[in-house]
Amino acid sequence: MFPGVDGFHWTFAHVIFLAIFFAVGMTIVATTVLAIWRAHRDVKTRRVEQLRWHAEFEDLPPAERTCRHELAGRVEHRTCPHAFACGTCPEYSKYAALPTDAPEYAFGMDYPPNRLYHRGHSWVREDEDGLVTVGLDDLASRLVGKPDAVVLPEKGQWLEANGTGWRLRKNGCEMRVMAPIAGEVVETGSPAEGWYLKLRVPPEMRQWRHLLRGGEVPGWLMRELERLQLQLSPEGSAPSLADGGMLVDGLMDQMPKADWDNVMGGTFLQS
Amino acid sequence: MKTQKPRRYGMVIDLDRCTGCGACMTACAAENNVAPGHAKATPRTGLTPMLVQRVSNGGAGADRREVFIPVTCMHCEHETPCVTVCPQQAVELDKATGIVNQMPQRCLGCRYCMTACAYHARYFNWWDPEWPVGMERTLNPGVAVRMRGVVEKCNFCHGRLHEAEDKAAAAGKAEIDPADYRPACVEACATQAIVFGDLNDPASDVRKASRHEDSFRLLARLGTEPKVYYRSKQEWVRGLAERGQQEVRRG
Amino acid sequence: MASSTLIDRRFIARGVERTGTARFAMWLAPWVLLLGVGLYAAYLCLYYGLNQTNMDNRFAFGLWIFLDLSIIALGAGAFFTGFLVYLIKMKELKAVLNSAVVLGFICYSGAMLVLAIDVGQPARAWFTFWHPNTHSMLTEVTFCISCYLVVLSLEYIPMLLKNRKLRQAPSFLAFEHQLHMLVPVLAAVGTLLSFFHQGSLGGLYGVLRGRPFAFREGFSIWPSTFFLFILSAIAVGPSFLALTTRLVEKVTGKALIPDSVYQRLGLISGLLLAFYVAAKSIDTLVWLNVTSPAVGFAPWEHYSYGQFGIWLMAAEIGLFGLVPAGLLLWPKTRASRGWLMTAAALACCGVLLNRFILTVQTLALPTLAFDEFMTYTPNWQEVATFGLVVAYGVILYSLSYRYLPLFPQEKELAGEVIEEGTHVSGR
Numbered sequence: 001m002f003p004g005v006d007g008f009h010w011t012f013a014h015v016i017f018l019a020i021f022f023a024v025g026m027t028i029v030a031t032t033v034l035a036i037w038r039a040h041r042d043v044k045t046r047r048v049e050q051l052r053w054h055a056e057f058e059d060l061p062p063a064e065r066t067c068r069h070e071l072a073g074r075v076e077h078r079t080c081p082h083a084f085a086c087g088t089c090p091e092y093s094k095y096a097a098l099p100t101d102a103p104e105y106a107f108g109m110d111y112p113p114n115r116l117y118h119r120g121h122s123w124v125r126e127d128e129d130g131l132v133t134v135g136l137d138d139l140a141s142r143l144v145g146k147p148d149a150v151v152l153p154e155k156g157q158w159l160e161a162n163g164t165g166w167r168l169r170k171n172g173c174e175m176r177v178m179a180p181i182a183g184e185v186v187e188t189g190s191p192a193e194g195w196y197l198k199l200r201v202p203p204e205m206r207q208w209r210h211l212l213r214g215g216e217v218p219g220w221l222m223r224e225l226e227r228l229q230l231q232l233s234p235e236g237s238a239p240s241l242a243d244g245g246m247l248v249d250g251l252m253d254q255m256p257k258a259d260w261d262n263v264m265g266g267t268f269l270q271s
Numbered sequence: 272m273k274t275q276k277p278r279r280y281g282m283v284i285d286l287d288r289c290t291g292c293g294a295c296m297t298a299c300a301a302e303n304n305v306a307p308g309h310a311k312a313t314p315r316t317g318l319t320p321m322l323v324q325r326v327s328n329g330g331a332g333a334d335r336r337e338v339f340i341p342v343t344c345m346h347c348e349h350e351t352p353c354v355t356v357c358p359q360q361a362v363e364l365d366k367a368t369g370i371v372n373q374m375p376q377r378c379l380g381c382r383y384c385m386t387a388c389a390y391h392a393r394y395f396n397w398w399d400p401e402w403p404v405g406m407e408r409t410l411n412p413g414v415a416v417r418m419r420g421v422v423e424k425c426n427f428c429h430g431r432l433h434e435a436e437d438k439a440a441a442a443g444k445a446e447i448d449p450a451d452y453r454p455a456c457v458e459a460c461a462t463q464a465i466v467f468g469d470l471n472d473p474a475s476d477v478r479k480a481s482r483h484e485d486s487f488r489l490l491a492r493l494g495t496e497p498k499v500y501y502r503s504k505q506e507w508v509r510g511l512a513e514r515g516q517q518e519v520r521r522g
Numbered sequence: 523m524a525s526s527t528l529i530d531r532r533f534i535a536r537g538v539e540r541t542g543t544a545r546f547a548m549w550l551a552p553w554v555l556l557l558g559v560g561l562y563a564a565y566l567c568l569y570y571g572l573n574q575t576n577m578d579n580r581f582a583f584g585l586w587i588f589l590d591l592s593i594i595a596l597g598a599g600a601f602f603t604g605f606l607v608y609l610i611k612m613k614e615l616k617a618v619l620n621s622a623v624v625l626g627f628i629c630y631s632g633a634m635l636v637l638a639i640d641v642g643q644p645a646r647a648w649f650t651f652w653h654p655n656t657h658s659m660l661t662e663v664t665f666c667i668s669c670y671l672v673v674l675s676l677e678y679i680p681m682l683l684k685n686r687k688l689r690q691a692p693s694f695l696a697f698e699h700q701l702h703m704l705v706p707v708l709a710a711v712g713t714l715l716s717f718f719h720q721g722s723l724g725g726l727y728g729v730l731r732g733r734p735f736a737f738r739e740g741f742s743i744w745p746s747t748f749f750l751f752i753l754s755a756i757a758v759g760p761s762f763l764a765l766t767t768r769l770v771e772k773v774t775g776k777a778l779i780p781d782s783v784y785q786r787l788g789l790i791s792g793l794l795l796a797f798y799v800a801a802k803s804i805d806t807l808v809w810l811n812v813t814s815p816a817v818g819f820a821p822w823e824h825y826s827y828g829q830f831g832i833w834l835m836a837a838e839i840g841l842f843g844l845v846p847a848g849l850l851l852w853p854k855t856r857a858s859r860g861w862l863m864t865a866a867a868l869a870c871c872g873v874l875l876n877r878f879i880l881t882v883q884t885l886a887l888p889t890l891a892f893d894e895f896m897t898y899t900p901n902w903q904e905v906a907t908f909g910l911v912v913a914y915g916v917i918l919y920s921l922s923y924r925y926l927p928l929f930p931q932e933k934e935l936a937g938e939v940i941e942e943g944t945h946v947s948g949r
Contacts, residue, residue, distance in 0.1 A: 013657060017654070028669065028708075031676065032676060032701075039697035039699070039701075047696075052692070052695055055699065061933055061934070062934070265536035
């Protein structure tokens with residue numbers, strides 16, 4: 001096989017054979033090494049958070065990828081192709097200019113208009129002190145009720161938009177709440193305080209275009225409630241979420257037998 | 272090392288002389304340290320680098336004719352099937368002697384060579400070799416024993432060739448004395464049915480015998496140029512050379 | 523389905539339905555038993571040697587070589603689907619690509635496993651790499667299969683890392699992503715390797731000058747069987763994929779791929795099979811009239827022994843070649859699920875029969891004028907080792923199906939119940 005090994009001769013067959021074999025071997029090794037090196041780089045540069053979000057987005061069912069303009073009734077039907085990155089969406093302005101046609105009723109839930117909402121059920125509020133407060137929205141709060149455990153990021157930690165914000169545990173169900181925006185953690189709250197994080201966001205990064213607001217919110221909530229109804233109703237004992245019905249607080253406790261793993265995965269946009 | 276003209280060792284087996292006594296098989300086994308057959312071995316799993324087969328013409332009564340055919344490795348010369356198929360060069364055709372050598376120490380035991388051989392002259396070591404206590408003293412020190420899981424076959428008693436070469440070298444001669452190198456089967460044959468020697472040597476008996484009009488080779492049409500010849504004056508025996516020439520039966 | 527019965531819920535992707543853990547364990551149990559018996563048989567063969575089998579000096583190759591050739595042919599769907607998706611850009615087949623890779627990985631690793639037991643001295647397997655005989659088809663096979671198994675592993679790893687639990691680790695997620703980006707390179711390498719070793723497996727027998735039943739002339743160093751094997755493998759690969767996917771759908775009671783993919787697989791299989799049948803017929807005619815008589819073997823003599831009659835050739839080319847090709851090419855029968863699967867099954871049986879004829883009939887037939895026709899029956903150790911590979915395949919596939927995203931369209935098709943019957947919960 002190798003020159004120097006007993007019985008080796010440089011024949012035409014050997015040259016051809018070894019050339020092909022080594023070319024194939026080198027290609028395989030190079031591919032593996034390249035993948036490992038790039039993966040290492042991604043982990044180091046925290047690009048992995050973005051990769052995770054894109055991978056998760058790919059796996060979302062089409063119903064959970066509905067474009068915000070459809071939520072607002074500006075367009076009949078549109079599925080987001082850009083992982084909810086409205087800030088870079090080339091067609092955003094075209095649709096945004098269309099007239100809105102959506103319900104204005106937030107189904108009896110608390111969605112203050114001075115907040116912006118992330119599709120992963122967190123909200124964002126710009127405070128007067130220049131910090132940005134982040135919390136869990138009313139729908140998710142009502143589902144979870146009082147969480148068994150909360151794992152918050154350390155003060156000073158940098159969060160990536162669509163990366164991991166904080167984690168919740170309830171009745172054995174592990175939940176990862178996505179950070180709605182990028183920023184440095186300055187202070188951490190708790191479910192009782194109604195907010196979870198205060199972030200310091202550099203001025204150049206204060207771009208909230210990807211967050212839902214105004215007329216988009218009820219349309220989104222309507223679809224989310226429909227999804228919940230679909231996923232929870234086979235249990236039989238489910239309270240009706242039909243129009244006018246109110247989402248009770250602490251539904252996870254109320255319906256312990258439901259497939260919460262699936263339901264909360266859909267709520268927080270992950271597999 | 273001395274240089275010697277390339278030789279082409281081969282044999283001619285006179286089937287009219289063969290009595291089927293089996294001395295060649297016994298001599299072969301003794302010379303090459305073939306262990307006694309394992310208790311569970313069958314004729315299909317034994318080790319018989321030299322195998323005498325009994326063949327009849329299929330006739331009955333006075334029409335019946337029988338012949339004994341010793342079959343061994345034919346040391347094919349052209350595109351030697353076992354040499355070309357071995358994945359790791361454990362079989363080679365020695366250009367200096369024309370002998371097809373098996374290197375058991377390099378053999379993987381894949382048995383591809385066995386499927387390649389038209390003469391079924393290759394054997395697999397299905398068991399580890401074992402000798403009854405005391406019999407190990409009869410082993411031939413000039414030949415290595417083979418382990419379980421490798422293929423072996425006739426190599427024209429290669430150990431004897433080495434001995435002859437050593438003897439010639441010690442005497443300062445470049446060429447071995449043909450009388451010094453005769454495989455065990457040739458030596459053992461009581462009727463001297465087997466002639467062995469260098470087919471390249473115009474003066475050798477084997478060359479003359481191989482060119483006799485009564486001589487033939489088995490399956491020569493395959494084109495592998497075997498170097499073991501047979502001869503017989505009986506036409507039906509010569510007809511055994513190729514398939515389909517006449518109805519034959521194993522005895 | 524109550525989530526409490528899914529102890530392994532955290533390992534199963536969200537939004538897909540899988541049967542309860544206990545039921546899944548019960549499904550695996552018989553296969554694990556078969557695996558255990560097979561492992562014991564393999565141990566016997568490795569520890570005591572090949573005398574534990576019914577092979578002999580004449581049947582130096584037996585059931586196992588038939589198994590190797592067969593599963594490698596059936597596993598051809600892996601490289602061929604990768605080739606169609608990444609190099610021909612047939613995006614539709616992405617629906618079965620992951621499943622094809624798992625099947626390929628199972629087939630090739632299974633074949634390697636059996637080869638390791640089949641050789642007399644497994645510890646010397648590396649000799650082939652150290653002292654390769656570049657003229658031997660087996661060398662080419664060894665090199666290509668080893669390399670291709672590495673390629674298949676690299677294609678399988680991203681899928682493995684897509685498991686819900688494993689992808690939680692950032693480094694796994696990043697590696698999966700980056701490796702997946704490079705998969706077209708692997709698909710190209712896999713195609714090259716597969717092309718050669720599928721061919722060389724055919725060449726393995728085609729070069730046997732000493733076995734006129736198998737010996738074929740060809741182009742350059744490659745006998746015609748080299749090309750016929752490639753053709754038959756890629757013809758049957760898509761059929762095998764359709765068949766296994768359908769089987770999984772039946773067992774799990776779920777639609778996994780759209781009907782259009784079945785149609786596409788059937789059409790590809792049908793076209794290639796028709797081409798193969800034509801090539802195989804020409805090859806057989808040339809062999810019967812020229813190659814075999816030239817070395818002194820009467821054309822029909824090969825078919826005059828025992829059960830190996832001319833019907834075998836007729837069945838191979840007609841019933842298992844021409845018939846499925848016709849069924850797959852005629853739009854009406856292809857559109858029918860039942861006919862499509864019948865044709866796919868016939869095509870797969872055809873390739874098995876072809877490999878059987880080449881491995882077993884070749885050795886059974888006499889060569890010398892005074893040779894006997896011989897038969898051989900594999901013993902339990904050989905059959906159990908065969909079972910080992912089957913059990914290993916079923917177990918690995920079941921685990922992969924349960925925990926990995928084998929069928930990307932499963933969620934979309936989740937509403938569709940495959941039969942008019944009740945919606946059975948899947949495993």
